[in-house]
Amino acid sequence: MKYKNLFFDLDDTLWAFSLNARDTFEEVYYKHKLDSYFDSFSHFYTLYQKRNIELWQDYGSGKIDKTELNSKRFLYPLSAVGVSDENLAKQYSEDFFALIPTKSKLMPYAKELLEYLAPRYNLYILSNGFRELQYHKMRSSGIDGYFKKIILSEDIGVLKPWPQIFNFALSTTQSEVGNSLMIGDSWDADITGAHGVGMHQIYYNFAEREEFPFSATYVVKELKDILNLL
Structure with a gap:
């Protein structure tokens, strides 16, 4: 060989990852009643994905560290619709990280x-x-x-x-x-x-x-x- x-x-x-992440985000989206702030789950997830790609590029090039990457990417969708709630972003990010590794697809x-x-x-x-x-x-x-x-x-x-x-x-x-x-x-x-x-x-x-x-x-x-x- x-x-x-x-x-x-x-x-x-x-x-x-893409399938498991979307499933996980949809669960935390409804658990934390994020539908109060967004037109739809798709609206929320589109905002998240775009900024997430940009922040991972910054992380890969050393411009930001892991903590900054995670705080910014989860806060961004809320900020984009005028919601400045760091505690909510922290809560749903914690749930995301707890749930996503249990997915098996x-x-x-x-x-x-x-x-x-x-x-x-x-x-x-x-x-x-x-x-x-x-x-x-x-x-x-x-x-x-x-x-x-x-x-x-x-x-x-x-x-x-x-x-x-x-x-x-x-x-x-x-x-x-x-x-x-x-x-x-x-x-x-x-x-x-x-x-x-x-x-x-x-x-x-x-x-x-x-x-x-x-x-x-x-x-x-x-x-x-x-x-x-x-």
Whole structure:
């Protein structure tokens, strides 16, 4: 086999973050009666998502820390409709963080893929997600047992795509870049990062992106397509 070590992103590569997050937000939206302030749940969630993407970019580039990221992204939808209630934002954010790691939806064919790969390769998680959530999410969805090690950006204070986290992942798992492969749904974090250190990549293009600054080693639209590659 060409590869020995497979590094997986977690959110929206294996664990269905977008679906689980939306479900969780909808629950806390009604629990905290946020419908008093917004036209609809969609109105609230659209406001949240747009600002959330911007703040994660700031977090990734070191402009804000984790505490600031979380306080700003949960307060923003309320502020956008003229509600300056930091206590409400804190309450619904706490409920969100308590609830989301209990969600168990996986991306299509994730479990089948892991069943096939686990006996054949060393499997690792390489994620930018928060430590207090990622382990719980993997246990809730029943995929924690497939992986030999979980490497998180918080372990070294550097996020994908910076080369330090990829080099750390290779070192801590005693893997060689030449027989290792990164699998992820984020072009900017997973594919660009792996490419930068010379690691081969599989881009899980479920969002059907069409333009790329360079060619990934492999591109798949469904996880089951990886079965034909490995």
